Amino acid sequence: MRRVLTKIFRALNSDLTGRSWTSQTSHAYFGLMTYFGNTDPARCYWEAELSHPDLPKKFSVTLQGTTDGPLPAETDFCRAITADFGSLFSRCREAFEAQLSRWPDRQMPAILGAAFVLDGLSIPQEGNPLGEWEVTYFCDPVGRYFTAQFRENRVASVAVDG
Numbered sequence: 831m832r833r834v835l836t837k838i839f840r841a842l843n844s845d846l847t848g849r850s851w852t853s854q855t856s857h858a859y860f861g862l863m864t865y866f867g868n869t870d871p872a873r874c875y876w877e878a879e880l881s882h883p884d885l886p887k888k889f890s891v892t893l894q895g896t897t898d899g900p901l902p903a904e905t906d907f908c909r910a911i912t913a914d915f916g917s918l919f920s921r922c923r924e925a926f927e928a929q930l931s932r933w934p935d936r937q938m939p940a941i942l943g944a945a946f947v948l949d950g951l952s953i954p955q956e957g958n959p960l961g962e963w964e965v966t967y968f969c970d971p972v973g974r975y976f977t978a979q980f981r982e983n984r985v986a987s988v989a990v991d992g
Contacts, residue, residue: 859905860891867897876900880908884915885948893953903957911951911965918965919943922978925985926967933972945971959983 850868857863860878867874876895879888893904911918926946946967954961959980966977977989 855899857899860900863899882912887947889948890950891953894955901956904953907953907957907959915948916943919946922965922985925978925988926976929976929988929990930972945969949975
């Protein structure tokens with residue numbers, strides 16, 4: 831019965847136009863990855879979930895790569911940026927503090943970084959840190975996702991969702 835329900839679910843959630851598709855592969859660094867293909871190459875991307883012993887949960891990683899998988903420079907970028915989670919958060923801290931000030935009725939956590947949990951990371955095209963990329967954290971005290979959008983390796987803007 832479960833197999834039948836799975837097939838029905840996949841059919842209902844598939845693109846019946848044939849313009850998009852998914853496939854999966856295993857990668858030495860990213861592990862199991864899903865490719866979201868599209869007839870428009872600009873809309874194609876890879877997604878994976880990574881875990882780290884310093885983090886309470888897995889976080890998602892998206893990247894463009896090629897149809898064969900991530901480029902070596904994209905893998906290197908991810909390794910470098912996730913080598914020091916404290917440094918990654920420090921790059922976002924000032925911009926996040928400015929957004930947090932919009933919730934004066936909420937108590938600011940004593941240790942700001944402890945209130946933010948890494949949720950997702952997008953890798954810039956070809957792993958170029960000067961390109962556009964994002965990092966998303968969930969902030970439990972305000973129940974919102976904070977996304978720092980990077981350009982030229984600096985926070986250019988912050989989006990708050992939730």
